[in-house]
Amino acid sequence: MIDISSNDTSLKSLRVREFYLGRQPILDRNQALFGYELLFRNAPVGPANISSDLSATASVIAHAAQLGMEKVIGDALGFVNVDADVIMSDIFSFLPREKVVLEVVETMKVSQPVLNRMAELVGLGFSFALDDVTLDTGHVQALLPLVEYIKMDMRDMPLSTLMKLAPRFKQDNKKLVAEKVETREEFKNCLDLGFDYFQGYYFAKPVIMSGKKLSPSQLAVMELMTLVTSEADNLAVERAIKKDVSLALNLLRLVNTPAVGVRQRIDSLSQAVTILGRRQLQRWLQIMLYAEPAKRGHSMTPLLMLATTRGRLLELLANKLRPSQRNVADVAFTVGIMSLMDTLFGIPMAEILTQIPVNDEVADALMFRGGFFGDLLKLAECIERIEELEDHIVPTLRDLAMSTDELVELEMAAFEWSDNVVRYAL
Structure with a gap:
């Protein structure tokens, strides 16, 4: 041997x-x-x-x-x-x-x-x-x-x-x-x-259905996301969450996952809103959009797993490549997790972007895989389809000035984080 x-x-x-x-x-x-x-x-x-x-x-x-x-x-x-x-x-x-x-x-x-x-x-x-x-x-x-x-x-x-x-x-x-x-x-x-x-x-793969409407709970999460990204005060956000009991309970369960990294247990919505901050709250609401269909008996677990892995990998890549820019990692996470929303909702991406306000950079990445965030998203998609798109990985890594060793390290961290989140989200 x-x-x-x-x-x-x-x-x-x-x-x-x-x-x-x-x-x-x-x-x-x-x-x-x-x-x-x-x-x-x-x-x-x-x-x-x-x-x-x-x-x-x-x-x-x-x-x-x-x-x-x-x-x-x-x-x-x-x-x-x-x-x-x-x-x-x-x-x-x-x-x-x-x-x-x-x-x-x-x-x-x-x-x-x-x-x-x-x-x-x-x-x-x-x-x-x-x-x-x-x-x-x-x-x-x-x-x-x-x-x-x-x-x-x-x-x-x-x-x-x-x-x-x-x-x-x-x-x-x-x-x-x-x-x-x-x-x-x-x-x-x-x-x-x-x-x-x-x-x-x-x-x-998105199966686009004309005239498809979001479920009431998905709509509630979307409205809440709009509120969170606006100038509304914490009390208004908290009141909106309380209107939907299952939404409130699911959010509390999610924010107590090990993946959040909060040291003390969060027992109330006011704590969740205060401790997490707006960006983190927006992240957990985005994840909940993917978790919600599974609670109604539809097996969306693989899509949830893929979206959270993409989101986290893009966040870690952005943080590594542009450490001095504070919000770039948050934007990268949003691009990763939103990149599968056309599949989730059965609605074209262009239509989703009329319902969820995003800046031009995010829209360019989601629609055309353009710009810095588009490059990160392309890299994640190449890794997922490594058998067909292997030849695209090294040139993309070269453009991003990143080594394969660094990439694998970040991949491992993204896999582990996603696994933790999905375990608690369902």
Whole structure:
């Protein structure tokens, strides 16, 4: 076996640090969060960019695990890509077996030692997924007894093939994961075929419905946001919150999350308004807009998770890049969290901006991905869709004069913060 724990400080340390991390949500049949696929990419830094090399792959995974796997995945499962070399290595001491699914591609070269090692890891409590399955071959049959999940790519798979393969693998009690689900129609097709889990950003695509009206509670939050950003005094804000009992209770619960960082417990609305201040109050109201549909039985958890992660990542990036400008981080948070409101409301972004007053810089970022805040938003979207937009990450980082190492650190912090908020918001 290959031991990657030894200290080869020359090239390996560079490989370990120069990477970026994508996290793609995997949802269950109710569209609630089940897990994330973690996608590690070596940044192109000359000779150190050997993504197929064992020490690069394994070191990156080990580094992420040392940074804290729980920060990246929270209560969900983490699907991590491994190859035959990694399977035969000693990397697994870095990974929490109950939280990780090891994902192998269908084309991986299978040998008896690899099958024996996989069986050993299953015995130790690890789970395997078989990725990119397109045929029911002898190769697949050799791996089938050792895997719990079968992943199929919707982009490359004709519906006729899916209709043949899905029942076949269900018969063997395998859990089916549909990958690259990009439309609600694809989601429904996979649901009908008995798929258990769904990976893709179909839930973040706006479905615009003409004449759609906001729910009464969403309207109440929007009106309150307008009041908070105006010159109204604290008493008027407090009175407005009290008009909606559920709004008041939810707000109190949210402002007592660890993510707020307030030392004492906030027990009253007047305390909340006074201690938090207007900007912080506006932030929690924005989050509540995403949490509210979930309380009515609609699974908006992934959208809430995505919006809060985006908001926090943009805030941390802005703070890092422009530390002397006090309100720039607050504006960046607003851009991040508002960037999914067209999906949330089913209303075009242009129409939303007529209802929520924002300055020209924010409007430019949300409508056209323009300016400084637009660059931050583009970077967040590239990371979310790392498989398709990987080539855009490094140029954007270069424009922002930021290293991949700094980016991953901020990503981890954003993941952890978002996980904390969502836990309390629902």
